[in-house]
Amino acid sequence: MTALAPGAAEVPGAVGGQELRQLMRRWATGAAVVTGGSPAEPVGCTVNALTSVSLDPPLLLISLASSSNTLAGVLRHGSFAVNVLAWRQRWLASRFAAVGDRFAGVDYRLVHGVPVLTGTVAAAVCRVVRTVTVADHVLVLGSPHWSRRAEDAAPVVLLDGEYGTAGPGRA
Incomplete structure (x- = not known):
């Protein structure tokens, strides 16, 4: 039997x-922006629900709110990009989590018709292969068909609502 901490019940x-939100704030996670839609109407949002599912075949999983405009754009066009933010881009995590024109003043290029943010630590463009609705979210499985990574950029890490970074030589 495990004893409870003093004062805990x-x-x-x-x-x-x-x-659950407070519990998950204690889980350190990266910050990424999922982008999609069309060149004329790009969509995107900040996510921290991103994981690899399989290496053979390569599959990524993202989780998007069922009501999300980003989800609608991803499903309409059948593809999305995952943009892993660099430390110097931490402001983009807040920008893509807010209401408004998320792409205003943001540098990006089109890769296979999908907006990919410039200057990220890593990025991948994926084709949607499956979706699974779970509660108020949709899990989207994607097969990457393009990727790149930067060797010299430190990623954003989110812990307890604060941005930090991680990498070789950092505590």
């Missing part, structure tokens, strides 16, 4: 959304 019942 076991409370039966379900964990609510805000409690």
Whole structure:
């Protein structure tokens, strides 16, 4: 049997959304922007729900809110890009999480018809191969058909609502 910390109490019942949010704030994660849509109407949003699923075949997974304009653009065009933000781009995590014209003043180029942010630590363009609706989100599995990475850029790390960075020689 494991002892509880002093002052802690076991409370039966379900964990609510805000409690889960607070719990997950303690999980260090990278910050990425998923982009998609058309060249005339690019869409994008900040995500931290990004993971590799398989190496054979290569598959990535992103999770987007069912009501997301980004999800609608990704599904309409059948492809998306994952843009892993560099430390110097940490402001883009807030920009792509806010309401408004997220692409205003943001440098990007089209790769296979998908907007890819410039200056990122890494990026991949994926073809949608499957979607799974779970609660209020849609899990999107993508097969990468283009990628690149920068050797000299430090990535953004998010912990407890604060931006940091990680890499060789950093604590």
